[in-house]
Amino acid sequence: MVSGLELAHWRQKSREVAVAHSISPQEVDWLLQAWAGLTPLSLRLETYKKRSEIPLKGAWDELRQLWEKRLQQRIPVQYLVGETPWRDLQLKVSPAVLIPRPETEMIVEIALDRAQDSFKAGHWVDLGTGSGAIALSLAQALPEGTIHAVDQSSEALSIAQENARHLGLTNNLEFHLGSWFSPLNSVQGKITVMVSNPPYIPTATLSQLQPEVAQHEPKIALDGGNDGLDAIRHLITTAPQFLQNDGLWVIEMGADQGELVKELLTQNSNYENIEIIKDLAGLPRFAVACVRK
Numbered sequence: 001m002v003s004g005l006e007l008a009h010w011r012q013k014s015r016e017v018a019v020a021h022s023i024s025p026q027e028v029d030w031l032l033q034a035w036a037g038l039t040p041l042s043l044r045l046e047t048y049k050k051r052s053e054i055p056l057k058g059a060w061d062e063l064r065q066l067w068e069k070r071l072q073q074r075i076p077v078q079y080l081v082g083e084t085p086w087r088d089l090q091l092k093v094s095p096a097v098l099i100p101r102p103e104t105e106m107i108v109e110i111a112l113d114r115a116q117d118s119f120k121a122g123h124w125v126d127l128g129t130g131s132g133a134i135a136l137s138l139a140q141a142l143p144e145g146t147i148h149a150v151d152q153s154s155e156a157l158s159i160a161q162e163n164a165r166h167l168g169l170t171n172n173l174e175f176h177l178g179s180w181f182s183p184l185n186s187v188q189g190k191i192t193v194m195v196s197n198p199p200y201i202p203t204a205t206l207s208q209l210q211p212e213v214a215q216h217e218p219k220i221a222l223d224g225g226n227d228g229l230d231a232i233r234h235l236i237t238t239a240p241q242f243l244q245n246d247g248l249w250v251i252e253m254g255a256d257q258g259e260l261v262k263e264l265l266t267q268n269s270n271y272e273n274i275e276i277i278k279d280l281a282g283l284p285r286f287a288v289a290c291v292r293k
């Protein structure tokens with residue numbers, strides 16, 4: 001237990017320290033939401049200040065230690081609290097999975113918008129599912145469909161499965177351990193939509209990323225090989241064998257990879273209706289194509 005006033009004082013000080021460390025002060029509030037159960041509204045209006053006692057999830061000292069860890073070890077706050085909001089889901093995360101990014105949220109709408117109505121009851125795949133963010137959103141939106149969530153990391157797949165159980169989204173979701181399409185022989189040629197946010201950062205760039213990413217997020221989720229396009233090339237080459245004729249191919253990529261990805265798709269005679277789509281920041285972020293065989 002802690003008083004509202006004490007918490008407000010700590011919050012104010014910590015927000016200042018965050019700015020001095022080039023960390024968003026918003027992160028203090030995320031910690032307080034998770035640790036003290038405060039709502040974004042009560043934080044914004046500071047109504048929590050009037051409360052004489054606020055129950056905490058753990059010890060008051062532990063919260064302060066977590067914040068010190070955030071500052072000194074540059075551990076992302078989402079790993080410290082073990083969860084993150086994404087779209088309308090609250091997802092468990094651990095250092096075994098990439099923290100799902102806000103810019104990825106759009107990929108779900110892109111796939112749902114462009115999929116023909118008849119695809120909605122078909123087989124959808126989320127390749128490199130990580131925390132399960134994309135697959136779970138699809139499972140929620142497509143009760144008639146079957147969503148196959150694939151990852152090469154067994155630890156990541158366990159987190160995705162835990163998220164599915166916790167959110168009650170297990171009915172139309174299947175989990176597969178393995179590399180890209182390789183565990184999906186049973187649906188070969190029958191997949192209606194492939195969605196993937198694969199690793200796409202060039203290996204040499206990894207060490208230049210901010211410490212929160214470079215030191216704490218899983219390398220398998222980030223490293224896209226020499227030019228960052230290893231996984232994307234593989235998905236372009238193998239998808240036509242696994243997707244049905246007319247099937248939809250959707251990926252997220254690096255903001256500077258749009259032209260290259262478009263060229264790779266254009267060079268492959270199995271793709272048409274190639275489209276590069278910008279994210280909310282106006283950066284080319286998604287590639288969509290239709291498989292024609």
Ligand SMILES: C[S@@+](CC[C@H](N)C(=O)[O-])C[C@H]1O[C@@H](n2cnc3c(N)ncnc32)[C@H](O)[C@@H]1O
Nearest residue numbers: 100128129130151152153179180197198199221
């Ligand atoms: C950029 S993360 C995306 C995670 C999640 N889909 C998201 O958007 O937050 C890439 C994911 O691909 C997985 N991955 C890397 N190589 C893979 C492979 N060969 N086969 C399947 N998954 C792979 C990683 O483990 C990681 O979970």
